[in-house]
Amino acid sequence: MKFSEKWLREWVNPALSTGELAEQLSMAGLEVDGIEPVASAFTGVVVGEVITCGQHPDADKLQVTQVDVGGPELVDIVCGASNCRAGLKVAVATVGAVLPGDFKIKKTKLRGAPSHGMLCSASELELSDDSEGIMELPADAPVGKDLREWLDLEDYSLDVDLTPNRADCLGIRGIAREVGVLNNLDVTVPAVPAVPATIGDSLAITLAAPAACPRYLGRVVRGVDMAASSPLWLTEKLRRSGVRAIDPVVDITNYVLLELGQPMHAFDLATLDQEIVVRMAQQGEKLTLLDGQEVKLDDDILVIADSNKALAMAGIFGGKDSGVTENTKDVFLESAFFSPDLIMGHARRYGLHTDASHRYERGVDPELQQKAMERATALILEICGGEAGPITEAKDMAHLPTETQVVLRADRLARVLGITIAPAQVTEILERLGFTVELTGETAQQWQVGVPAYRFDISIEEDLIEEVARVYGYNNIPSAAPLARLAMYRTPEAKLPLSLFQQRLIAAGYQEVITYSFVEPKHQDLLYPNAPTLVLPHPISVDMSSMRLGLLPGLLTAAGYNQKRQQASVRFFESGLRFVPDQTAENGIRQEAVIGGVLLGSQLTEHWREGNKPVDFYQVKGQVESLLAATGALHEYRFVAANNSALHPGQSANIYRGEQYVGFCGALHPQFEKTFGLKGRAFVFELLLSAIETRAVPVAAGISRYPSIRRDIAVIVDRTTTAGELLAAIRNVGANHVVDLHLFDVYQGDTLPVDKQSLAIALTLQAQERTLEDTDVNESVAKIVALLQTKFNAVLRDS
Template sequence: MKFSEKWLREWVTPPVSTDELAHQLTMAGLEVDAVEPVAGEFSKVVVGQVLKVEPHPDADKLRVCEVDAGQDEPLQIVCGAANVREGLKAPVALVGAKLPGGFKIKKSKLRGVPSHGMLCSASELGLAEQSEGLMELPDDAPVGTDLREYLDLDDVTIELGLTPNRGDCLSIAGVAREVGVLNRVPVEGPAILPQANAIKDVLAVHLEAPEDCPRYVGRIIRGIDPAAETPLWLQEKLRRSGLRSLGPVVDVTNYVLLELGQPMHAFDLARIAGGIHVRRATANEKLTLLDGQEVTLSEDTLVIADDRRPLALAGIMGGAESAVQDATRDIFLESAWFSPLAIAGRARAYGLHTDSSHRFERGVDPEMTVRAMERATMLLLEIVGGQAGPLIEQVEAGHLPVRHPVRLREARIERVLGTAVPGEEAQDILERLGMTVESTAEGWQITPPSFRFDIGIEEDLIEEIGRIHGYDNLPETTPSVHLRMPARPEGRVELARIRERLVDLGYAEAITYSFVDPDLEKILDPDHPAIELANPISSDMAVMRTSLWPGLLQSAKYNLNRQQNRLCLFECGLRFIRQDSEIQQEMMVSGVLSGSVAPHQWGIPPRNVDFFDAKGHVEALLELTGRRADFTFTADSHPALHPGQCAAIVHAERGKVGWVGALHPATADRIGIGQTVYLFEIQADILQAGKVPAYRPLSKYPSIRRDIAVVVDADIPAAEVLETIRAAGAEHLTEVELFDVYTGEGIDLGRKSLALGLTLQDLSRTLKDTEVEAEVSHILDVLNNKLGATLRA
């Protein structure tokens, strides 16, 4: 929101300087982003009138002008502007004038002809970023008057960075209301009175989508003067608010938008067929907008239409076919209230962002429509003339927003702000903010005004009291709180410890968006339908992630494309899974690795990471739980992973809790990754459920190791053999390890030999050979019965 300070002071006159005003607004929650002069620094620039224009004797594009600048005699000035002409009034920089940028005007000769001054454009005076030709002044501008005085340029523009909840301050009236409350001074805007009806012409208005537009106000004005021009005072107020003049009718609607915060639109009445219909668009309807863009409308778009076609995107932008033209004589004015939900996201869907959509998305006062219509009618009749018809108003009261009362307890104010605010002051603040206040036993019952969409709970009201009372006035006090130590399982593994382990393994932590590309999400996790966002940031961030892999793979691709060919990234974050009508959020730990195991060096030969590196990293995380034996890796298939290099991480009680494997080559090609990438993902809560270590005495007696080689079918995983041995019930078995796998000569086709080391030990005595042999024999029998294993000769 950008506005002129002098315009604001027409509404309210606080006894503070510009700097103090800016500080007040910022501390009240209306952050001031910039305070800038409305014009560049210049002096000795006056209003001049061109008396005579003659061609330059030695230059086709230059003109020799005789200019009355209020001096003793006319000045001869050489000018190259295309719009210079006899009778034109324009700014004249006299000899000795200083212009923005330190430029000084001196007597000079242009192609041999003396020039005593300069006729100026708006950009040369710092009044516009760019301009074509001389700045044209009104015919009644007094010749010789200092331009700064004539245009009242000793002014500044104030630009506010408003938060989305303060749509009520997107107008001069709204900011003035805040300034009045902060300084306890009255707010006095222009008198807005109902305009007399000179004609009886009306249009039929049909609210066919009352939930989106429950109030629509219109008015016909006939016989406007198409040659009328926007007065300079109105052009200047628009310019200082960042808008350029587009003709008197459009300028008035823009002026009302800035002054009262109510977006309006004017239609060429002759281009409206029949009545007005406020409705949803039908599929594949087309509309050419004011900016020349043709859009194909979606069925959720609200439009203003006549009996034949859509005329405008409701609350966003008008259509070119029904726009006011230079020859327009009769107009139809619109002032409507559109629901924020009906407008939110619609402008962005068409690549638009307008002043109207910006306001309607945040909420416009539903009670402002008639007042804005009367204000616009008054200005138009004054500037372009014409005859106004009666107000046309259609209202569906059941769909208008209702402000519900909010309970405010006096004791709660002190509890939240940390200081007591006298009840009389609190009530006065709320009343001056336009709220209806009723006293109760505990405090008050507050009904917010129609223009405040952000007041819904008690804390909202306390915030209002705090910011108007002044955050600078709140005392510094040490908070008194009752600290309670929550119970925490002793065996719990904190996420910080998991992060540390991954960093120890050489990983760097990544933080990626929870919003991901729908196509990439579908490729990587087709089993879980993604949750679509109602108002996405962009098309490639339109769904909530069901896995952390999309973000990590995009980060991997970004780094690989920048010659970072060795990478290890991990992320701890939430995934979002829809279960029935609810959304379940699960914390996951995921990683991606690619490239060489270690940086190139002379100590070890180069080797790229493989499946077993990724699996080893997952095992390192599982070791943190103290329950490594509860987890197994089983060969499985996942749509995103390589069929031959993919394993599910299975918990003894909870089943599948994660995955590890190589990214499928086809998926890597679709993403644009040109080298092998390995991934893992596991539920964080299973890693955090650690086991408290328990003391177990060490045996004082020697252990005995027996090495055996068993032959099993080639498709039986070694892990299954090891698990079978552990479950065989050998009384003294303390450790079993696999140290060799052999296939080839002496082993039948389709079989493999596994060399295993068995360690046996007793706590109270030395085992006898007979006992050891008996247990080994028992283990071999179990392996033979369950897996068909035989002892290798």
């Protein structure tokens, strides 16, 4: 929000310098980004009147003038502007004047004619970019008056960077209210009398979408003179607020926007058909905007229409075909309240950003439309003439914002701020902010606060505490060292921290990456086909519009990005949330913490002895087992061959702990390598942290003093039987004295049928209290062999 300091001081004038005012606003949460003078430095420029203006005898494009600058004699000045004429009030740089850029005016001759000064254009004084002719001043401008003094150019433009929650300050009215509160001053609000209707013309208004537009006001003004010039005071206030003057009607609506914070729009009445309908657009409906751009509207876009066609994108941009032009005679003024929730994000979707959309997205005062309409009507009649019809209003009270009731407790206020503010001062602060306040409570004081509808940001007690604190002054709250009592939190021994898994991966050569939680929907649909996805209503961009269902989209995109930059081998991991639609979860989304990784390239750095062996399935499986081993219960996990649409058939596995799903690992399906720009086979894994963050708590036991015995058995089983199944069965059988076992050989060869394989398992047996005898060992081995024969139809291999 950019505005003129002088304009603000018309409403409220604290005894502060410009810098002090800016500091005060910034400390109150309205950060002032910049302070600029409204005019460049120049001296010696006065108001003059052209008395005579004739053709230069020796130059076709020059004119010789005599100008009254308030002195005893007229001043001869040669001018080349086409709009120079007798009787015109102009800005005159007299001899000795210094213009912007340190340009000094001296006596001179142009084509033999004396010229003792210069008639200035607005661009030469750096008051605007308009260089078409000299600057024309109003007829009542006082001749001889210093231009800087007459235009009150000793002024500054303040640029306030408002946070999105302070839409109430997107107008001089709101800024003045804040300054008044901060300085305990009353605000002088300009009177806005009702403009009586002198004609009966009006248009019917229909609210076909009352939830999006619960209030709409319209008014017909006939006989408007578009050739009239906006007065200098109006264009100057617009200029100092960073708004360019266009035509009198648009200038007036812009002025009301800056003054009150209420956007308005003017339609050419001749282009409207029968009535005004506020409705949702039809899918694919076309509209040509004021800037000439043609857009296809979606069916969630609110439009202002007549009985046949859309006229404007409501609260965003007007239509070209219904906008006012230099030929407009009659206008239809619009002043409306649009729901922020149904306007938000629509301008950005079409690559638009307007002053109106900026305000409507944040919320305008739902009670301001009538005042804005009266203000704009009065200015139009004053500047452009014409006759006004009655104001027509359509509203739906059920959808209009209402006053919010919030309770503020005195003890809570003191506890949060760390100081006690007198109740009378708290009441005064809240009332000056425009709230209705009632102090209640017999033992514990509290305030029942009615928050006006235009303060969309106030809904809970903490919001009121923030308001009191910033008006009271953060710098007035004394600094005090925090007082706290340290307490040791109970940390379950079985709980594994995320950092443990991260450190294991880093030690294995991985690098941690952080990717966005919102991903390209096309990529996600490829990796997770037919899976429901949370789609963002207002995404940063189209390729970041879906919440991720897992870590693969981000990891693979990062891997492809790095490979394109000459990083052939990639080891990335990431931990974060995935977002799974689930109607049984809070807000319909199940958020699960996961950790995952991607491997590409060689197993080891290229070496003369080791070669350049690429990564394979067993390397990623071994890495996953390293993470699972941190739980101290690796034997409880099992890898089950599975068909995952994102992974290569035959090189993918789901991981379970008992019957609980833990995650997956495997090779990325080759069809996706080109999609993510990958070179070579990629292997990935993803694990649910909730399934692996609990470890088996160690139990102290004595170390056996007796020797261990190893026995090897080799069994022939079907090729479909996995070694993991055999090892799990042996662990579960509870054979006496078995303290360790592992697979040490797999044979599939010519001496065996094609559907069979030989698995060799090493058994380590040991007793705690004595040395085992052969009978003990043979009994345990026999028990294990019998189990394998019964459960897996295994045959003991004898050679």
